[in-house]
Amino acid sequence: MAGMLTLAALAADPDRFHLIDVRDAEDFVAAHLTGAVHIPLAELEDRAGELPAGRTPVTICGKGGGRSAEGADVLNRLGHPDALWLEGGTIGWLAQNT
Incomplete structure (x- = not known):
């Protein structure tokens, strides 16, 4: 199973990570982390080639x-x-950073 990234670790070094919001379009439009790209979970396997080299991919849900x-x-x-994957997801991040 994949590892977890804490909210604090993301806040400490945000440029190290490539943020991927895997929720549906409606949820993404309603609220998402600044800089996150939207790739719904159902499309992730087909679009994995879009991930940039040199940054740790971090998937995010609610x-x-x-x-x-x-x-x-x-x-x-x-x-x-x-x-x-991001501990606390979008809800946790926004609760601590807005």
């Missing part, structure tokens, strides 16, 4: 640990062993 953990596992399987 609360963290559901779709985001699944997305990080998909990326691990596709050759991104460093892929992580």
